[in-house]
Amino acid sequence: MSREEKAPGAPTNFHRENLRRRARYTAVFAVLLGAFAVITVVNINSGNVAISMPDILRIIFLGDGPEMEYNIIWKIRLPRILMAAVLGGALSLSGFLLQTFFENPIAGPFVLGISSGAKMVVAIVMIYFLGNYSFVSSYTLIAAAFVGSLLSLIFILLLSRRIHHMATLLVGGIMIGYICSAVTDFLITFAEDSDIVNLRGWSLGSFSGMSWSNVQVAVLVVGITAVLTFLLSKPIGAFQLGEAYAQSMGVNIRVFRVAILLLSSILSATVTAFAGPISFVGIAVPFLVKQALNTARPLVVIPATFLGGGVFCMFCDLVARLAFAPTELNISTVTSIFGAPVVIFMMLRKKR
Amino acid sequence: MADTYFQMRDLAVGYNKKVLIHDICIDIKKGEIITLIGPNGSGKSTILKSITRQLKLIGGRVLLDRADMQALTYRELSTRMAVVLTERMKPELMTCHDIVATGRYPYTGKLGILTGEDEEKVEAALQAVHALELGHRDFNRISDGQRQRVLLARAICQEPEIIILDEPTSFLDIRHKLELLSILRNMAKQKGITVIMSLHEIDLAQKISDRIVCVKGETIYAYGAPEEIFKGELIRDLYEVDKGFFDPCFGSIELAKPEGEPQVFVMSSCGAGIPVYRKLQKENLPFAAGILYTNDVDYQVAKLLAAEVVTAEPFEEISRDSFERALQLLEKCERVLCPGVKIGNCNRRMEELIRAAEKMGKLKE
Numbered sequence: 032m033s034r035e036e037k038a039p040g041a042p043t044n045f046h047r048e049n050l051r052r053r054a055r056y057t058a059v060f061a062v063l064l065g066a067f068a069v070i071t072v073v074n075i076n077s078g079n080v081a082i083s084m085p086d087i088l089r090i091i092f093l094g095d096g097p098e099m100e101y102n103i104i105w106k107i108r109l110p111r112i113l114m115a116a117v118l119g120g121a122l123s124l125s126g127f128l129l130q131t132f133f134e135n136p137i138a139g140p141f142v143l144g145i146s147s148g149a150k151m152v153v154a155i156v157m158i159y160f161l162g163n164y165s166f167v168s169s170y171t172l173i174a175a176a177f178v179g180s181l182l183s184l185i186f187i188l189l190l191s192r193r194i195h196h197m198a199t200l201l202v203g204g205i206m207i208g209y210i211c212s213a214v215t216d217f218l219i220t221f222a223e224d225s226d227i228v229n230l231r232g233w234s235l236g237s238f239s240g241m242s243w244s245n246v247q248v249a250v251l252v253v254g255i256t257a258v259l260t261f262l263l264s265k266p267i268g269a270f271q272l273g274e275a276y277a278q279s280m281g282v283n284i285r286v287f288r289v290a291i292l293l294l295s296s297i298l299s300a301t302v303t304a305f306a307g308p309i310s311f312v313g314i315a316v317p318f319l320v321k322q323a324l325n326t327a328r329p330l331v332v333i334p335a336t337f338l339g340g341g342v343f344c345m346f347c348d349l350v351a352r353l354a355f356a357p358t359e360l361n362i363s364t365v366t367s368i369f370g371a372p373v374v375i376f377m378m379l380r381k382k383r
Numbered sequence: 384m385a386d387t388y389f390q391m392r393d394l395a396v397g398y399n400k401k402v403l404i405h406d407i408c409i410d411i412k413k414g415e416i417i418t419l420i421g422p423n424g425s426g427k428s429t430i431l432k433s434i435t436r437q438l439k440l441i442g443g444r445v446l447l448d449r450a451d452m453q454a455l456t457y458r459e460l461s462t463r464m465a466v467v468l469t470e471r472m473k474p475e476l477m478t479c480h481d482i483v484a485t486g487r488y489p490y491t492g493k494l495g496i497l498t499g500e501d502e503e504k505v506e507a508a509l510q511a512v513h514a515l516e517l518g519h520r521d522f523n524r525i526s527d528g529q530r531q532r533v534l535l536a537r538a539i540c541q542e543p544e545i546i547i548l549d550e551p552t553s554f555l556d557i558r559h560k561l562e563l564l565s566i567l568r569n570m571a572k573q574k575g576i577t578v579i580m581s582l583h584e585i586d587l588a589q590k591i592s593d594r595i596v597c598v599k600g601e602t603i604y605a606y607g608a609p610e611e612i613f614k615g616e617l618i619r620d621l622y623e624v625d626k627g628f629f630d631p632c633f634g635s636i637e638l639a640k641p642e643g644e645p646q647v648f649v650m651s652s653c654g655a656g657i658p659v660y661r662k663l664q665k666e667n668l669p670f671a672a673g674i675l676y677t678n679d680v681d682y683q684v685a686k687l688l689a690a691e692v693v694t695a696e697p698f699e700e701i702s703r704d705s706f707e708r709a710l711q712l713l714e715k716c717e718r719v720l721c722p723g724v725k726i727g728n729c730n731r732r733m734e735e736l737i738r739a740a741e742k743m744g745k746l747k748e
Contacts, residue, residue: 045480045502048519136475265495269488272472275437280488280541281461327475330494 056331059323063338067116070345074112075104077349079357106242112345114241114249118306119344120337121253121298123320124260126313127336128295131267131329132288135197136377139313140180140299144207146308148183149176149300150234151211151218158222169248169304176300183207184296236307236363238348245305256297257337263290264329271327309344310363311370316340318377343369388413388448388577389545395442396426396433402441403429406602411594413544414575416567418588421598422622427581428469430598431549434579435466447545461489465538467531467548473523479533480518483508486540508540509533512566528559535566546570548580552587560584564591585622586634589613597621630687637687640664645671645690648709648716648745650737652730655723656681660688671712674705674733701732709736719745 075087082090082100090096090104126139133143140146156175160167183204190203215234266287269277278284302309320339321327347365354360389411397403404426411417419427432438434445436452445452447463455463465486474482486508487501497505509515512532517525522533531551538546548567552560568591570576582588588595588609595612597604599621605612612618613631628637647663647670649656656672657680663670672685673693685692693709695701713719719740724733740746 045484045505045518046499048478048480049497049502134473262493265488265491265493268495269485271477272474272482272485273468273470275435275468275470276466276472276485278437278457279435279461279464279466280485281456281458283457321476325476326481327477328481330496 052326056324056326056335059320059335060338063335063342066342067338067345070342070349071112071116074345074349075108077353078103078108110241110243110246111238111348113246114305115238115344115348116341117246117249117253118238118302118309119312119316119340119342119347120257121249121340122302122309122312122344123316123336123340124257124333125295125298125302127317127332128260128267128291128298129313130317131270132291132295133191133197133200134273135201136318137197137201137314137374139311140295140302141208141308141310141313142201143183143187143204144211145180145183145187145204145296145299146303146310147208147211147215148186149179149303150308151215152176152179152182153304154215154218154234158218162222169245172304173248173252173297173301176304177296179211180296180300180303183211184292233307235361236309237351237359238306238344238362239359241305249301249305252301253298256294256301257333260294260298261333263287263294264333267291267329267333271329306362308363309366311366311374312340312343312347314377315366315370315373316343318373386412389579390446391434391443392446393443394430394433394440394445396429396438397441398429398438400441402601404598404601404603405442407443409596409603409606411577411579413577414571415593416571416578416591417580417594417596418592419579419581419596419598420583420585420588420621421604425598425600427598428549431547431579431581435464435547436460458489461541463544465541465543465546467534467538467546467551469549469553472534477522478519479509479514479522479525479529479536480505482522482533483518483536483540486537486542489541504540504542508536511539511570512536513562527554528556531555531559531563532566535563539570543576545577545579548578550581550583552582552584560587567591585613585618585629586636589631589634628687630683632683635684637684638664640688640690641667641669643669643690645669645712645715646717647671648673648712648719648740649685649689650674650719650721650724650733650740651681652676652679652724652733654680657684659720659722660684664688671716673709673712674701674730674736676730695730698729700729706732706736710739713740713743713745716745718747719743720747 076084080103082104086096086100087104090101122140129138129140129143130136153172153175156171157167160171186207187204191200194200194203219234266277266282269280269282270287274284316339317336320335321332324331324335326332347362347369351360351362351365387410391407391409394407395402395405407430419430421427429438433440440453452460483505484497484501487497487504488495491497491501506515509518512535514529514532514536517529517533551563555563564587567578571578592609594607595609596606597612604621605617613634618629618631628639630637641664646668649659649670649672651659652675660672669690671691672689674695675682675685675692676695676697678697682692682694691712693705693712695705721737726734
């Protein structure tokens with residue numbers, strides 16, 4: 032008998048281990064849902080115009096109240112809150128997928144230049160449509176953002192064939208991001224349109240000015256994509272062991288790779304189309320969620336990341352609105368302040 | 384050939400449509416252990432990657448239980464074949480339990496949720512590789528030997544008919560090497576699981592394998608039972624090494640012998656000479672050994688390490704010629720060592736030889 036084999040109290044039973052984990056997952060989800068509820072309430076309740084709690088409840092649940100307050104709640108605050116939640120979730124999930132794909136925890140739509148690529152194509156399409164038809168639909172913008180995402184992504188994939196060093200690849204992604212941003216700035220500077228102010232705000236990232244039709248489209252697109260992603264939990268889990276092992280477990284790697292890239296592009300494209308590029312959410316949230324759950328298992332990480340991303344973006348949006356009210360900050364300013372330290376922490380920890 | 388389980392038919396393998404090795408024809412029976420040996424870069428891994436479908440075949444076919452492997456879906460293949468690869472896996476926040484549980488992948492439902500039965504199979508697989516106590520440990524924080532065992536448990540958990548391992552013993556110390564190989568042998572012989580692997584340790588390959596595939600150049604250099612492979616010059620030619628480095632009899636590996644005129648004469652028998660030979664070899668002193676019966680254990684080592692060996696036929700008296708030759712050598716050498724000789728009825732001439740050495744004043748203890 033070796034020394035390790037005795038000690039009957041040692042936690043060696045897989046079944047018990049799994050039960051304990053389930054308890055932890057439940058706790059994390061409960062905390063996230065709680066935070067979600069609290070932030071939603073605070074978000075509705077705060078702003079440049081103070082509205083009393085009874086009024087808010089009456090407006091939301093009974094649908095009546097003072098006209099101005101009613102409009103502020105229903106036309107401005109609610110869609111904005113929902114949008115922050117849905118797009119934040121989408122962004123985090125997109126980051127999680129890219130991290131899985133590139134087998135690197137610091138990959139994400141923003142650092143790989145995918146958001147900026149989307150931004151560039153959206154700006155071009157927007158300027159063209161607003162100039163010629165003075166109207167552009169949400170779907171057109173999402174499609175444009177999707178095309179832009181894919182362009183950046185294809186470029187990154189071409190780079191990754193030649194560069195096997197991940198850090199160099201990330202630098203490549205950041206460079207792509209700068210180039211696309213430069214092109215976008217150039218276009219915006221010379222665009223002759225009254226919507227230019229709006230365009231400028233959007234190109235820096237913001238959840239303001241969301242309409243219910245925006246919300247509808249975003250919920251539809253993000254909802255379907257997120258569910259599809261969730262259904263891929265099993266092969267994503269296999270892929271976490273590396274391509275060769277995943278294949279030996281029965282995953283068709285070629286199909287799987289394409290699926291992951293398309294899903295992550297749709298998610299980040301939707302975010303960019305509505306709210307512009309938002310930095311660091313895609314890296315920080317999946318990392319924090321995995322640490323909280325103490326697992327990388329996609330089956331739990333995917334929903335938790337989505338929820339966590341929603342909470343994180345709602346919180347950041349709240350800060351963006353309130354910190355220097357009535358002046359609003361760009362959402363990326365706030366997400367960077369909270370997200371970048373997390374990423375630095377991750378890198379330090381990895382070195383150790 | 385009803386019990387042929389795995390066949391490679393005129394296989395051509397390589398990267399990017401460039402053929403590295405061609406005309407590979409190997410038939411393997413159920414429960415056999417096949418080992419690929421050969422120099423570094425000879426293409427052992429390429430063959431293994433090709434038969435696990437990580438690389439596309441360039442030509443030929445692989446038959447698994449008479450079904451064309453290319454026609455199987457990845458999913459079908461995964462219930463029959465499991466792999467242990469060389470590439471480092473760096474999973475995030477996974478315990479060894481979790482790693483082993485990934486072997487259940489082909490059997491779990493759409494979302495991959497483990498049942499109680501799966502959990503039991505995970506434990507059983509860990510038990511089979513004597514790693515039950517590792518279960519709850521973080522996979523990234525265990526030793527190489529432990530990791531290799533856990534990966535083998537993972538493969539076992541997949542309940543395959545065939546396991547393919549790429550250099551499973553690299554990075555392992557000798558104890559873990561032996562442990563891993565004996566687990567493989569038990570699996571093959573008790574459960575009838577076919578094992579194909581590559582090994583660097585030819586001595587171990589000789590002892591565990593039912594058949595050996597020597598990979599070198601553009602085709603299979605040799606293929607057969609270990610008795611046929613570990614014979615004569617084959618191994619030496621396979622690895623292109625100089626004389627006397629591998630003893631096919633015991634599978635022992637030796638460094639090259641000291642070259643030149645013998646300076647020391649060693650008289651011994653029954654294994655007494657072996658430590659002396661090794662010592663002289665380390666000092667790089669060429670030496671002669673004798674007079675050794677060719678069935679003496681000293682002879683097996685002496686013939687690899689000594690510059691010259693004077694021999695005698697087993698169970699016969701030492702011949703005049705041998706004795707004369709030994710005397711000549713004694714005269715040439717500066718020193719004579721005698722770590723122990725058993726004198727019996729047949730080898731009385733050894734006594735004479737020892738006396739002669741004493742007379743010359745060369746006999747040192």
